[in-house]
Amino acid sequence: MSKKMYTFIFVTILSALLLAACGSSTPSSAPASGGNDSAAANGSDTDGDGIPDSAEKVLGTDPKTADTDGDGQNDLDDQNPMMADNPIQESSTTQGFTISGLLVENNEDGNGAGVPDHLEFKVTNTGTADLTNFDIYYTITDKDTGAVQGYYRTLPGFTVKPSETKDIHFDNTGQPNHFSVNPNSAFYTDQNGLTLKVTLHTTGLAPQTGSVDKDPGGAEGGVE
Ligand SMILES: [Ca+2]
Ligand SMILES: [Ca+2]
Ligand SMILES: [Ca+2]
CATH class of the missing domain: 2.60.40 (Immunoglobulin-like)
Known part of the structure; x- marks a missing residue:
């Protein structure tokens, strides 16, 4: 099973638990556009990365940014979504x-x-x-x-x-x-x-x- 699939299953289970915890207070309105089917079934997904906003809060990711750490991998695919390596590679020593x-x-x-x-x-x-x-x-x-x-x-x-x-x-x-x-x-x-x-x-x-x-x-x- 791929890492993405593990992440997807984890997020799906987490979303279900969050929904159960919210009970009848969960709004029934349609999710924000851009979310995928799994997110649509579990609440709004503002950034469309496949992780519902409520689950992003638990995971520690950004509900308004699909790629929280900016490393090029969206949160659902990223094994460590709050830890980008430093991509800045600059050879110049000129001070400006x-x-x-x-x-x-x-x-x-x-x-x-x-x-x-x-x-x-x-x-x-x-x-x-x-x-x-x-x-x-x-x-x-x-x-x-x-x-x-x-x-x-x-x-x-x-x-x-x-x-x-x-x-x-x-x-x-x-x-x-x-x-x-x-x-x-x-x-x-x-x-x-x-x-x-x-x-x-x-x-x-x-x-x-x-x-x-x-x-x-x-x-x-x-x-x-
Ligand atoms: Ca999201
Ligand atoms: Ca996100
Ligand atoms: Ca990322």
Whole structure:
């Protein structure tokens, strides 16, 4: 039996258990479009990856992203759907930008007002041309258990002009220069102390890395 089939059976059983737990309170409305037959039979599947939203929460995957960790394998097919290997392979040692001011808690908006905990940092263009087509790889490591999650994302639309410093955020607010994250990731579900390590890259320049620790306890305010 294939790994995919094992995963499918696991998700199907999990979905059935979740439905049984929900009992008559389960909505009878049609599922979101894009879901396959198995998901349609077991509740809405927002991202159409074959895993119902309710099961994604239990599994720790993202209900709005078919490929939670960004490694090219959809969640149903991925044996380790929250652990992408780092695909960034860059030979250039040319310095063109820096990253600084990493935050994962006690975040503030541009006016100094507190906002919910999330990953954010500043990107400074130290060169003479606009920088765009960034991609990012970041890991979340539990400092007590050593468990690691790894996520890869491209960052379309994020551009930094020469000498400009721009904030980049990873949350689900949908604002400009804010990129989506897995709402069921360790950052939001793991109560232990965490270390986040970030590698930011754009083609032809040396990748830049940074690290920031999160204290034990839940992320404040969720991901919205
Ligand atoms: Ca899904
Ligand atoms: Ca998913
Ligand atoms: Ca994947």
